[in-house]
Amino acid sequence: MSAGRILVVDDDPQIRRTMKATLTARHYEVGDSRNGEEALDRLRSETYDLVLLDMNMPGTGGIETCRLIRSSSDVAIIMLTVNNTEKDKVEALDAGADDYVTKPFSIPELLARIRATLRRLPQVPDEAGLQQLTLEGVEIDLPSRQVTVRGRTARLTAKEFDLLSYFLIRPNKTIAHRELLQAVWGPDYGDELEYLRVFVNRLRKKIEPDPSKPRFLVTDAWAGYRFHLPH
Amino acid sequence: MIASTGSTIRSVSAGSLRQAGYLTLRLLLALSLIAAITFVFFRLIPVNATTVGFFYLVAILVIATVGGLIEATVSSITAMLCFNFFFLPPVGTFTIADPQNWVALFAFLTTALTASQLSDRLKRQRREALDRQHEMERLYALSRAILLTDTTQPTAMQIANQIAKAFECPAVALYDHKTSEVYLADRDAFPNINAINSKLRESAIQSSVLKEGDEILITPIRLGGEPIGSLALTHTFLSDAALQSLLNLVAVGLEKARAQEEVNRAQVARQSEELKSTLLDALAHEFKTPLTSIKAVTTDLLSNPEESLSQEQRGLVAIADEGADRLDRLVTEAIQLARIEGGKFQLNRGVHFPSSLLSAALRQTKSLTDGRDLKVQVEDNLPLVFVDAELIVLMLAHLIDNAVKYSRPGSPILIGARADGKAVTIYVADQGPGISEDEQTRIFDKFYRGRNGQHLKGTGMGLAIAREIMRAHGEEIWVKSSPDQGSEFSFSLPVAPVEVAE
Numbered sequence: 080m081s082a083g084r085i086l087v088v089d090d091d092p093q094i095r096r097t098m099k100a101t102l103t104a105r106h107y108e109v110g111d112s113r114n115g116e117e118a119l120d121r122l123r124s125e126t127y128d129l130v131l132l133d134m135n136m137p138g139t140g141g142i143e144t145c146r147l148i149r150s151s152s153d154v155a156i157i158m159l160t161v162n163n164t165e166k167d168k169v170e171a172l173d174a175g176a177d178d179y180v181t182k183p184f185s186i187p188e189l190l191a192r193i194r195a196t197l198r199r200l201p202q203v204p205d206e207a208g209l210q211q212l213t214l215e216g217v218e219i220d221l222p223s224r225q226v227t228v229r230g231r232t233a234r235l236t237a238k239e240f241d242l243l244s245y246f247l248i249r250p251n252k253t254i255a256h257r258e259l260l261q262a263v264w265g266p267d268y269g270d271e272l273e274y275l276r277v278f279v280n281r282l283r284k285k286i287e288p289d290p291s292k293p294r295f296l297v298t299d300a301w302a303g304y305r306f307h308l309p310h
Numbered sequence: 311m312i313a314s315t316g317s318t319i320r321s322v323s324a325g326s327l328r329q330a331g332y333l334t335l336r337l338l339l340a341l342s343l344i345a346a347i348t349f350v351f352f353r354l355i356p357v358n359a360t361t362v363g364f365f366y367l368v369a370i371l372v373i374a375t376v377g378g379l380i381e382a383t384v385s386s387i388t389a390m391l392c393f394n395f396f397f398l399p400p401v402g403t404f405t406i407a408d409p410q411n412w413v414a415l416f417a418f419l420t421t422a423l424t425a426s427q428l429s430d431r432l433k434r435q436r437r438e439a440l441d442r443q444h445e446m447e448r449l450y451a452l453s454r455a456i457l458l459t460d461t462t463q464p465t466a467m468q469i470a471n472q473i474a475k476a477f478e479c480p481a482v483a484l485y486d487h488k489t490s491e492v493y494l495a496d497r498d499a500f501p502n503i504n505a506i507n508s509k510l511r512e513s514a515i516q517s518s519v520l521k522e523g524d525e526i527l528i529t530p531i532r533l534g535g536e537p538i539g540s541l542a543l544t545h546t547f548l549s550d551a552a553l554q555s556l557l558n559l560v561a562v563g564l565e566k567a568r569a570q571e572e573v574n575r576a577q578v579a580r581q582s583e584e585l586k587s588t589l590l591d592a593l594a595h596e597f598k599t600p601l602t603s604i605k606a607v608t609t610d611l612l613s614n615p616e617e618s619l620s621q622e623q624r625g626l627v628a629i630a631d632e633g634a635d636r637l638d639r640l641v642t643e644a645i646q647l648a649r650i651e652g653g654k655f656q657l658n659r660g661v662h663f664p665s666s667l668l669s670a671a672l673r674q675t676k677s678l679t680d681g682r683d684l685k686v687q688v689e690d691n692l693p694l695v696f697v698d699a700e701l702i703v704l705m706l707a708h709l710i711d712n713a714v715k716y717s718r719p720g721s722p723i724l725i726g727a728r729a730d731g732k733a734v735t736i737y738v739a740d741q742g743p744g745i746s747e748d749e750q751t752r753i754f755d756k757f758y759r760g761r762n763g764q765h766l767k768g769t770g771m772g773l774a775i776a777r778e779i780m781r782a783h784g785e786e787i788w789v790k791s792s793p794d795q796g797s798e799f800s801f802s803l804p805v806a807p808v809e810v811a812e
Contacts, residue, residue: 185609
């Protein structure tokens with residue numbers, strides 16, 4: 080039984096070999112590509128649950144590959160990089176990655192990140208039994224995970240959708256950063272404010288009429304975020 | 311080149327000789343004209359005295375216009391004498407019988423003087439106009455040359471050469487006050503170069519006009535009232551206005567060069583910074599890629615269930631794992647240090663709560679401090695600080711890491727923040743063996759490791775990185791310690807200005 084299909088994209092053959100061996104031992108099905116172009120080809124013909132994407136690759140770099148994947152797919156992406164700087168993190172997340180792991184990493188840490196990224200928020204219907212929501216041109220269908228913005232289907236990654244639905248069933252309530260991170264990413268998370276900042280921005284770009292002046296996803300400075308639902 | 315100086319002097323005396331020769335020649339010509347008139351009318355064409363008088367008058371007018379005052383005066387006196395002797399009765403004597411002859415004489419003289427002066431003034435004006443025009447042309451040529459200076463030589467040197475070239479005068483010395491250097495168009499053009507050197511400096515500092523010998527003028531070069539250098543040159547051929555324009559041109563030229571140099575320097579600094587950054591990225595990548603494979607294998611083996619490896623194998627893999635960790639830290643810190651060394655990197659400053667910096671560092675070091683008696687003391691109502699949070703958290707984590715490493719397991723560690731005048735001081739104190747006084751100055755050096763820490767895992771770069779981070783912020787890190795009393799490392803952080811905080 081497969082725990083999921085993972086595509087390893089790295090120009091270093093040793094890393095590809097190690098990843099293949101260790102992840103296969105954990106019951107993942109693993110494919111590998113040597114560069115961004117190859118990965119994009121593979122993603123067109125095969126289905127994967129997650130891509131482990133090296134950030135520093137010759138040719139189409141990791142960031143650009145991530146953008147290209149995102150333009151046609153909402154597969155989960157974890158970026159691997161040697162730099163542990165805020166700038167690199169934000170750049171990776173901005174390009175559409177779901178998470179970010181610094182090289183070298185320990186296998187248990189990587190597995191935890193993979194599990195957190197593949198983790199889906201359990202569908203807990205709220206008291207009102209909210210299933211569907213329509214507001215100002217945005218239609219959100221929770222059971223089918225479908226979002227339509229002004230007549231067009233918006234493509235949300237799994238994490239983006241989980242974050243949005245977590246907001247939706249708690250409207251008009253400020254939710255603390257830590258609570259959001261632990262609910263959507265997992266109990267190991269809590270301090271990664273940059274994840275929230277980038278993901279909320281990504282959501283705003285997809286559903287807000289004017290992302291620079293958010294109407295639904297409101298920031299409550301120093302405290303958290305709030306989903307504003309007009310009564 | 312000494313020869314050329316001599317030839318200048320020789321050519322000056324030769325010039326005056328030639329002038330004297332011209333004057334003699336002109337005098338001879340003028341006297342011949344008078345003699346010719348006298349001969350023609352006395353011997354060949356007998357006319358009355360009045361007509362001869364007119365002819366003399368015309369001749370003097372011509373001489374005065376073409377020649378100068380001297381020729382005119384000499385000719386008019388000669389003409390008067392000839393007129394008197396040959397034409398005025400009683401002919402053959404210098405006696406003047408008729409008072410009208412005095413009138414004739416007076417008319418000759420007045421005409422001669424007036425006409426020669428008028429023509430002299432005209433000639434002088436014309437010459438001056440020509441000189442001005444010539445000066446203007448030279449200044450124009452100079453200004454073009456200054457605009458077109460290149461970077462092969464110091465600009466001041468090029469300006470000095472261009473002045474020498476434009477004014478055909480090798481004796482030009484330009485002193486640039488900023489570089490304190492004297493630039494000579496021709497090294498041998500000045501007879502006493504040491505005196506010129508010291509006077510150039512004096513002139514620039516006191517902003518005063520000085521002289522050296524009879525010929526050399528030393529003038530300060532000012533820009534916006536500030537002296538920026540001085541210029542020494544033989545001044546005789548330049549009008550004051552031209553000299554002033556020349557000085558202004560030189561001032562503008564020097565200033566332009568200075569501005570260009572600053573731009574160039576900034577550009578070079580930026581390019582070398584970019585190159586350094588690219589190199590460091592490549593280095594990090596090359597080291598960390600193999601480490602990633604090693605680390606993946608060791609951690610994978612160690613995370614397998616207990617029974618999959620024997621006790622001995624597990625121990626060996628753990629050694630490889632620790633080695634990989636150590637190498638990773640070494641590479642990371644060496645690159646961090648290289649990146650921030652010299653303080654020439656861009657700080658990404660923001661407004662932060664001191665307490666959130668502390669808690670971020672504590673989170674990062676959680677695996678190290680687990681099981682230690684950790685006390686955190688943060689004063690209430692601390693002001694916000696204006697720092698690069700990533701770097702401050704990094705160095706704080708280094709300090710906590712050190713405190714854990716250099717003290718007995720189980721001994722307490724104190725971490726805190728307090729307001730300290732215009733700064734916020736953050737401190738990390740342990741109850742380890744302390745640092746002796748002679749070691750205290752050396753622990754911030756690269757690769758230095760305390761005597762008590764030789765056996766510990768570390769890179770010896772943590773405190774060097776901390777000091778560089780503080781330097782970049784314009785703040786300080788210091789240590790208070792004595793043997794057996796523990797060590798307290800403290801650093802100050804700048805308080806955020808009110809307008810930034812809001």
